[in-house]
Amino acid sequence: MLNLYHTINNHIKEALERAFPSVSSEAEKAGISLDPQLVKASKPEFGDFQANGAMQLAKLLKQQPRAIAFSIVEQLKTNKNFIELCKEPEIAGPGFINITLKNDCLINEIQNRLNDNRLGVAKVEVKSGERKTPTVIVDFSSPNIAKEMHVGHLRSTIIGDSLARILEFRGYKVLRLNHIGDWGTQFGMLITHLKDVAPEALKHANALDLGDLVVFYREAKKRFDNDNAFQEASRNEVVKLQGGEALSVKAWQLLCAQSRQEFQKIYDRLDIRLKERGESFYNPYLEGVVEELNNLGLVVKDQGAQCIFLDTINRQSEPQAPVIVQKSDGGFNYATTDLAAIQYRFNNPPHGDGADRIIYVTDSGQANHFEGVFQIAKNANWIPENAKLEHVPFGLVQGEDGKKLKTRSGQTIRLRDLLDEAIERAKSDLTNRLQSEDRNETDAFIEEVATTVGIAAVKYADLSQNRISNYQFSFNRMLNLQGNTAPYLLYSVVRIAGIARKGGFIENEITELKFETKQEWSLIRALLKFDEIIIEVENELLPNRLCTYLFELSQVFNRFYDQVPVLKAREPFRKSRIALCKLTADTLKLGMGLLGIRTLERM
């Protein structure tokens, strides 16, 4: 209903100016914007929209807010275009103007949606001066080579994927970058250990199977901590790798390839696609970055390291913490890599991505780091005009005890185990249900439903919460069949699919829609809110807003389904209701698709 919002907003603005012709200049003098402050109605009984602007103007105009509202409404009543869309506005409370859309107007909107596979969501405009589609980079997931993906990667992966999907749907060119940790000093010990354990792997072309990478990593770490000779060899190995020695590079590549395979298994299960571009990609640029920052006079040598002290942040800390761009041993660190990445991503092709917006989906613990790095990029003038650079932080994953999520023995929980358990629990729920309902289903059906429900539950539970706060992980809650959970949403889709199977769906284009119950009008209004929710998520990067919307839509639908017959209704109500069912299913499927969640026809 964004189009209607804009139209009505303009009508009110116009009415305001006509009612108070001198108000524009006076408002300007007083530094007040002439915004009618049109927003969604806070409660259904107040209509569809409410304009809150009259109160703000009271002082300026030296009139009662209700009187101002009255004058605006008088003007609105003379506007034919407005009258065509809305019922007569009502003035309420201190001076709110409540606006309710006419039924014909709503029906017209529904009609448009039925013929629109974007469900009213506009595609991003390419402004006339610009040649290209705006590019957004979503940097997410980012596991480390030779380590297994664990709960710590869950939120970034799920939230980042959903944001990427939403931006893609809006028509942006989206680059989903997996900034994996494929470089650093730990490779010294890993390569040294690999050369010892599997020297033959370095001579043949085939990738080796290291089995459990976590075990491999732990073995290497253990030797590093206890064996001086091994430590010495590891340090030499880092130098060799950085120097590009063939055998070391080969070993590094083998380790990366091995890890990549493991990561891919998880991404396949989660239905996530990513372009791998690890930290090592930026190696060739690091020296140049430090040089450039040096030339700009931003860098200070402190205790042997090349540092940048920012007066905008960390001002009060004592001693003041710098951002280190080159270590005292000459090596570079993650700040350097991130700076190189920012520069590269904003640069135009072929030596960059030409990004207009960069989004980093990482835990909130890195907020200080990004604040510093972003500030440096700004000081160095690397951020193009109108481009955006954003950290999208999220909180910790906690167990039901409120502590950081761990296994009973205190180990980090592997992502694959977590997914296995979710699916296993969904499966046992399902088989119990099938048994109690005397249903016979194939193993393939059970497998598909359990997998879909399990993965959906994990994703939805995470996405449905405001990402900024910590997230309490609970299998019981996420798999609950009632409430704001994935199974509840999936069930709504299944119910509609049931209607479709029994009654068929719309054959041709539906004309002559007719509605009579309050449940239908509630459903219609819920359906029409989809587009503004998508725009909101695009701007705020909060997928939980979409989840809340989909849950509320499901609730409104289930109420309708429970209280209003569809297939047994007489025409034209029958086909009108079927149309609402279809639109509900389409909206739920599209919405859940944008969350990265698959839906089912039966469950």
Added chain:
RNA sequence: GCGCCUGUAGCUCAGCGGAUUAGAGCAUCUGACUACGGAUCAGAGGGUCGGGAGUUCGAAUCUCUCCAGGCGCGCCA
């Protein structure tokens, strides 16, 4: 010590400067299956929005301050 984030019902959380009565879900209690899948629906109880001050016609929302918790804080990423 400094910085960032969080504090809303028994629990988990929404809440976008706006309304008498601050909303959901879970849990608890009471109802509804001869209408499309009851994995549903209808209803009830449950709150000094961490405390205090300020800005505003209006504050859970903005500002300040205090309290509590989490995370981070020079050469790991």
